[in-house]
Amino acid sequence: MAFASFSLALVWGGVAGLRTGWIHPWERAGVLRPVPHGLGLVFTGSGLLCFTGVLTFTPVGDALVYLLTIGACLFLPGTLLVCVSRFPDRG
DSSP states (O other): OHHHHHHHHHHHHHHHHHHHOOOOGGGTTTOSOHHHHHHHHHHHHHHHHHHHHHHHHOOOTHHHHHHHHHHHHHHHHHHHHHHHTTSOOOO
């Protein structure tokens, strides 16, 4: 339950960052581009929610493989986008 709450908090933080440009106070010094940061939080949180679904509900058959694959395909690019948001823009 706590892991799902953390994942949802990541998603909502990303949505808030995309809509308003808001960034968590402890991340403001490091984040230079808020849009990739917000997208990265949404993707990372969504991937973690897929992993939470696997751990909570124990899906059977192909659903397990699909949830793990979708979770990994969301989590990894999300993490990369959060890392990219800390580099300055080339413009």
